[in-house]
Amino acid sequence: MLAKVSTKDLTKVLKLCEAVADKRASMAVLSMVLININPEKGELEFLATDLDQGFKGKVQGEVEGESLTFCVPARKFYEVIKNFPEDEVLLVKEDSRLIVRDLAERITYELALGDPSEFPALPDFNEEQAIDIPGHILSLLIEKTIFASSKEEARFVLSGIYFEPLKEEGKLRAVASDGHRLALFEAEILGLDKTELSPFILSRKSAREIADLSEDELTVKLAYINNYAVLWTSLGIFFSRTIEGSFPDYRAVIPSTFERVAKVDRRLFMDALRRVSLLVTEKFKPVTLTLNKNELILTSQETELGRSQIRLGCSYEGEPFSISFNSEYLLDPLEVMQSEEVDLKFRDERSPAGVFGYRDEGFLYIVMPMVI
């Protein structure tokens, strides 16, 4: 068997295989990528899974000989191809080895093969149930919310992104929360009202993969089938088991009104938040915001090292008011927002505050204050 493929195409597919394959390798075969060579179609198919996630990708190439199936270690194969200096790579199977070399035979790798019969069968998914989404929109839905999801396993339903199709409005909504703050982003998706898509929770890890895969695609297909989130892209099919359980009633915690609104320059506010926390060494970086007429004062908590204070212009007309937050929880949303000026909205020092921007349509962020 002989196959000649583009190194670039192969690298893209193997990168995903490597990301999906099980590194802990509870079963040795799960750290492998399964390769199907199909000379009739002139393509190579690559499969990897850790049983929770899986990826099936195809690469076109010049293929000679009979069809074949074999396994190679995903990480090592990826590293070999990623570092391959030539534009085209030759793959040859000889006995129990995969030979990877360039056309001039200056570089040769011989990779030992694994037993393909142990490789688990991957589930089949029907593309008909999927919705079409512009790739960059799906990527945005994830990027604008993922930072608020919980990094702790103790709250597993919060450790991912909740996707909720709002069929009547024709919008797909992504919500993430770690219990202290909540980020929401929604976008219009054509034809969403006619699909059967139901809500699901995507794990952080899978969400990252999906965002990476979709970012540069014109259109991708997304479906939720039998507790799997499935994504079709030009590279192949990615699927991931979703998080079981019900997402908390997030609507109940979003305040409908805010009494106090301060307008502040997003960049200046971010710089001030970073500067005011320089003397704080702890994990939580509490910052107290004090609003006076057209002035916002940021004060750090007093520590052994001392304290800091930064004054910032803003437009605020209400009564003087003070409230404290974890400064990271304010920086995170500002980082993904676009508006030059943002609205900081408050009710009182015990209720959630909101961050909004006129150029951030569809984005909503609320955060609980700290008690100092």
Place this chain on the structure above:
Amino acid sequence: MVLNVHSLPRAILHVDADAFFASVEQATNPELRGKPVVVGRERGIVTAVSYEGKALGIKRGMTIAEVKRRFPQAVILDSDYEKYSLFSLRMFDILREFTPDVEEYSIDEAFADLTGLRRLYRCGYEGIALAIKERIKKELGLTVSLGISLTKVLAKIASSWQKPDGLTVIPGREIHHYLSKLPVSEVWGIGPKTSALCEKLNLKTALDLALKTEDFIKKYFDKRIHEIWFELRGIPVYPVDPTPKSSYKSISKALSFTPTSNRDFLLSQIAFNLELACFKARAYGLRAKRVILGLKDEDFNFLSEEIELPQESAYPLEVLPHLREAFSRLYREGKLYRQVVVVLSGLTSNQVKQRSLFEDTIRSEKIEKLYQGIDYLSGRYGRTIVSTATSLFVVKEKPLKRKDSLRIPFLPLRLS
């Protein structure tokens, strides 16, 4: 030279402030000097007594009522931990002016490594110690008892040799002299169980223990005693750790009992340990992010599980349900268990608290208030006065009365 070590190849200083809390009160209020001062009114028991009070017969752990009745002349004060912490920090700072290697061991005790400083101060270790004493007396108005020797265990023996206002140096050639007069039970780190074993093995004094061969020690004792044995012989094992202690990393409580498979009894032990650990955490203003539950079976196999709490807590009412679940996963029917361990870890200060979106904030605020009340009652009437019903099994058997309620050893937390 029984132990074959010469003078002072290493000089470890142990500083022990005399009647610290009471002395601080006397130092800050001249009217109290020379009077029997008692601290601990708010807790209902004596936490510290000045030397004048000790001379009268007032002891730590007595009830305040008893002191009032028997010693009407005593001045009884509320504890002011903030003030004690400040004095403590100041004392450590003075030590640090002499040597960088200062370990803040507790609020009123410190170790310092003086090795190699004789040239710098142009005097012997005793001279340096006297200078330290002088500085502390002059600047803080406190007397301290000092001990110098080759290891931390020996330095601690030295400092308690002569109190108050004492200074004892134990050079290598005289170790045996001191150890021969010291009952083994008074060595730092030897508890009642080890003392009982020593008695069985006919080891009466610290010297009896120190003179045993290493094989003998390994055969009868664990690693901890093996280390103490080295230290007693003048070979340092415990380093002076100069990293300032700002807080606990974890708080653990373990209790052993006759091996049993009784689920209710074991759960009760778990709940009780949890309550003790949480009490300590609250006393330090800490909350835990993680809890570890451990069970030791009769064959000394140890099984444990770590639980990540959804919200930091130091309240048994919030944590116990998680331990209950962990227990049912660890527990095996028919197995006998001899010990339960509860460890609070991932401790953070409770001065700053992140509010949460989905939790029932009213409930957690109520729990917080409830425990403020419980802590007040525990201080007055002993720590088992209010407990969860789950720990009733243990609490009924062994209530901690007022007189048993321990002095909480407050660390010199850096005040911000």
